[in-house]
Amino acid sequence: MRQEEIMHMFPQSMRGKWKKVAQMADRLQEIRLRVNAPAAVLIDGREWFVDEHGSLLDRPPDGGGSEPEELEELLKHLCQYSLYAFADEIRQGFITIQGGHRVGLAGQVILEEKNRIRNLKYIRYLNIRIAHEIKGVSDGVLAYLYDRHGKVYNTLLVSPPGCGKTTMLRDIIRHLSNGTLYGPGMNVSVVDERSEIAGSYMGIAQNDVGIRTDILDGCPKQEGMMMLIRAMAPQVLAVDELGSEEDVRALQMASGCGCRLLATIHGSSLDEIRGKKYMCHIIAEKLFERYLVLTRKKGSCEIEGIYDKDGLRC
Numbered sequence: 001m002r003q004e005e006i007m008h009m010f011p012q013s014m015r016g017k018w019k020k021v022a023q024m025a026d027r028l029q030e031i032r033l034r035v036n037a038p039a040a041v042l043i044d045g046r047e048w049f050v051d052e053h054g055s056l057l058d059r060p061p062d063g064g065g066s067e068p069e070e071l072e073e074l075l076k077h078l079c080q081y082s083l084y085a086f087a088d089e090i091r092q093g094f095i096t097i098q099g100g101h102r103v104g105l106a107g108q109v110i111l112e113e114k115n116r117i118r119n120l121k122y123i124r125y126l127n128i129r130i131a132h133e134i135k136g137v138s139d140g141v142l143a144y145l146y147d148r149h150g151k152v153y154n155t156l157l158v159s160p161p162g163c164g165k166t167t168m169l170r171d172i173i174r175h176l177s178n179g180t181l182y183g184p185g186m187n188v189s190v191v192d193e194r195s196e197i198a199g200s201y202m203g204i205a206q207n208d209v210g211i212r213t214d215i216l217d218g219c220p221k222q223e224g225m226m227m228l229i230r231a232m233a234p235q236v237l238a239v240d241e242l243g244s245e246e247d248v249r250a251l252q253m254a255s256g257c258g259c260r261l262l263a264t265i266h267g268s269s270l271d272e273i274r275g276k277k278y279m280c281h282i283i284a285e286k287l288f289e290r291y292l293v294l295t296r297k298k299g300s301c302e303i304e305g306i307y308d309k310d311g312l313r314c
Helices: 002-008 012-022 068-078 083-092 139-145 165-178 221-232 245-256 270-274 277-284
Strands: 028-034 039-043 046-050 094-096 102-111 117-129 155-159 188-192 213-217 236-239 260-266 290-297 300-308
Touching: 002 012, 012 028, 012 046, 068 117, 083 094, 083 117, 139 165, 139 290, 139 300, 155 165, 155 270, 165 188, 165 213, 165 236, 165 260, 165 290, 188 221, 213 221, 221 236, 221 245, 236 245, 245 260, 245 277, 270 277
Parallel strands: 155 260, 155 290, 188 213, 188 236, 236 260
Antiparallel strands: 028 039, 028 117, 039 046, 094 102, 102 117, 290 300
C-alpha cells in the first residue's frame, strides 16, 4: 500500500523513474527535488542520488536535474490540479497529501502589508517527507504517564530534531484516546499546526490517533488550544513543538481550564530546555509532572530518561 502511495505522488509520465525508490517505501524517509540539481532521497538515514533511469547512486550523477516545468507539473499533480484549493497550505510552505505525507515547498515569496507572506510562486524546491506510523513505540513509557489513580500527568517530550518525538507523541495520543491498562479512554484534542501528528488530508486524519481524538488542523497553537477547549471539552490537550512565550502562555491557560497537557519541545536535555527563556518559569512552577527525554546515540534514537516534576529520574 505504501509503495502505491509513493508511485501515485508522481504524474504518470514520471513514475518509471521512481519505481525502484517506491519499492523501498518502508525505509524511505525523504525525497528531495531541486531545480537544475539531481534528485536525492533519504533511506534509513543515508542520502542517495537518483539518476534519470531511477538507479540509486552514492554520488551526484552527471545531469539529470529537475527542470522548472517538471516541478510545476509535479506540484499541480500533488494538489490534484487545483492549486487554489491548497493556497492556504502553500502560503505556509507545505502541503499534506493523501497518506499523511508532507511536502515542503520553497521558492519566491510574495509579501503583503507588514511583510506578511501572501503566497509562494516559482516553487523550485520540494521536500517530500514520507509519513511512517509506528504503532506501539510508546508502549514502554505508558506506565510512567499515569498516577496510581489513573490520572494522566502533564507530560513534555524533549527531543533533538529527527529523534521521533512526533511519532512518540502520536502513539501516546492513540493510547490515551483508546484507553490502556492504566486508565480508561479519554477525549483528546490535538492542535496539529503543521499537519504532522494526524497527517490530515481533506480534514481526515491519515494516521491512527485513536477513537476519541479531535483534530484542529493547520491552526496556530495559541488560537487552537483555546478554540478546542471551548468547542470540544477535551480531557487531554496535545500540541507539538513549543517554541515561544505565546505557546507557553496558552498552555498555562489550558491547564487552568482543567485539561491534562501533552506537548513536545526541541532540546537535547532538561538542562537545555531550562535555559530557554520562555520555558524556565513553567519548569520552576512545575506545570509538567513528567519529562520524557529522547536522544540519539550511535546513529539511533532512544529514550534517555523519564523524569518527574523535580527533574529526578523516575
